[in-house]
Amino acid sequence: MTPASIGVAVIGAGMVGRAHANAYRNASTVFGALPPVRLAAIADVHEPFAADAARRYGFERAETDWRAVVDDPCIDAVSVAVANNLHREITEAALAAGKHVLCEKPLAPTVADAQAMVDAAAATDRVNAVGFTFRRSPALNAIREEVVSGRLGRVRHIAGNYWTDYGFDPQRPMSWRYQGGPGSGVLADIGSHLVDLAEFFCGPTTGVQGTAMTTLIETRPKPLGVAVGHAAGVRLSDERVPVENEDICTFTAAYEGDTLGTFSLSRVAYGHANTLRVDLFCENGSASFDMTRPAEFSIVDGTPAEPVNGARQVFIGPWHPYVARGLPMDFPTVGHGQNDFFVHQARAFLGQIAGDDALPPCPDMAHGLHNLQVLEAVVAATDKPVQL
The missing domain is CATH 3.30.360.10 (Dihydrodipicolinate Reductase; domain 2)
Structure with missing residues (x-):
């Protein structure tokens, strides 16, 4: 069922958070119609960043606690764009609250954390995605x-x-x-x-x-x-x-x-x-x-x-x-440029929520888990130096 509108929020107002905020603002202008996108909130523990991003990108309000976003029943979809060690807690809480979640890469700091996030996503019917934006180039x-x-x-x-x-x-x-x-x-x-x-x-x-x-x-x-x-x-x-x-x-x-x-x-x-x-x-x-x-x-x-x-x-x-x-x-x-890739990614994510397949879907969190497993293998393959 196509939603009447989609309320979106971004948790994190640093560099990549601003890219997500700008992307949501522009996503409905590309690749055909979407349900109305309501720019609800930007959350960041650093209040000046949250306030500036909300003002610049036309979001309704700024928050300093991500829980205010997760607990808001009028917000349907969330981008998680904060430090890697915070991804799991925020993502699990957002999924449990019935939000669709787009989490920045890498999905989590460890494979175990990523597996827990994949399990949490599998227990819901919400769209779950991980942000590999270069796929939109x-x-x-x-x-x-x-x-x-x-x-x-x-x-x-x-x-x-x-x-x-x-x-x-x-x-x-x-x-x-x-x-x-x-x-x-x-x-x-x-x-x-x-x-x-x-x-x-x-x-x-x-x-x-x-x-x-x-x-x-x-x-x-x-x-x-x-x-x-x-x-x-x-x-x-x-x-x-x-x-x-x-x-x-x-x-x-x-x-x-x-x-x-x-x-x-x-x-x-x-x-x-x-x-x-x-x-x-x-x-x-x-x-x-x-x-x-580019x-x-x-x-x-x-x-x-x-x-x-x-x-x-x-x-x-x-x-x-x-x-x-x-x-x-x-x-x-x-x-x-690269900012356009974020717009295309946001359009794909919102399209998945709306049941629209105008673009290839975003990689899901299971893909993000696989990515971390490859990174873990890279670390495990560290060579011992040979002295000459």
């Missing part, structure tokens, strides 16, 4: 169509890099991102996306080996007050505390049909604010995507005559996935 979906159609053919080797520099400065303060054991650092934070994208192209991971992880900045200053987002600009104390997880991670993975994946992750890659790159080497050609140029991809195959064959740039247009009616100007070369 028009360019990545265009490449996937070339693979699935057979024009590029089966992937033989996928190489993925995700490099950021939010942790490069040793004066950036301690926050939840730097706490937790091995694997809870750059691997969980952004590596979860790369693991998911590899399976988007290659199918389930069948093995992991050759992991190397290191922590280059071993201590960070304690913040004076609340450290939010990536914590730039907060006042610092003179006390430094140990960093508990990894800054850099590399590993290899295997997929069915002898397909191999090689991956590199960093949160200390100076000058790379958000560099995600994927290269696919297939039976009949190759393709590449670089997040710094509205295009490169491809080389056997279509042109050999004297003029070579890699060519393809600009995304309305003939590619997610563009027609998915952008205000759905015209070739207009361009788009």
Whole structure:
């Protein structure tokens, strides 16, 4: 039964929380009609963030306690966009209260926590989803169509890099991102996306080996007050505390049909604010995507005559996935960015709630559990160094 309206709320008003808030505001403008979406509440323990996000994105009110959202019977759907260690408690409470839940990746800090969340979701009839937003990239979906159609053919080797520099400065303060054991650092934070994208192209991971992880900045200053987002600009104390997880991670993975994946992750890659790159080497050609140029991809195959064959740039247009009616100007070369992926994700999530299948459904929490199991395997595959 299609609901008369959908009341939505976002728990967490940091960087990704604002992306969810903006997405809900715009979701009903793309890919056909939805029931009216009511922007009900933004909750964040840091009141200035909650109030600012509610004002900016047109939500009715701001809250400083997530329970006020969960306990509100007029709210139907919730995005959980807070620190990873809070995902389980909030998600279980929201599901028990009858809410549809979209939880940010990684689903939980541990496999055991994720399994409990999957069990909680299975005990309800509510939509449950996990946020792997790069699955909504028009360019990545265009490449996937070339693979699935057979024009590029089966992937033989996928190489993925995700490099950021939010942790490069040793004066950036301690926050939840730097706490937790091995694997809870750059691997969980952004590596979860790369693991998911590899399976988007290659199918389930069948093995992991050759992991190397290191922590280059071993201590960070304690913040004076609340450290939010990536914590730039907060006042610092003179006390430094140990960093508990990894800054850099590399590993290899295997997929069915002898397909191999090689991956590199960093949160200390100076000058790379958000560099995600994927290269696919297939039976009949190759393709590449670089997040710094999100509205295009490169491809080389056997279509042109050999004297003029070579890699060519393809600009995304309305003939590619997610563009027609998915952008205000759905015209070739207009361009788009990562914020649009969140809009497409929110539209898919709300469509699932409304019984509309205009877009592929969001991955469910069982998929998020599987993702964590792969991350756990990556940590377990850490090599002992060989001294030469």
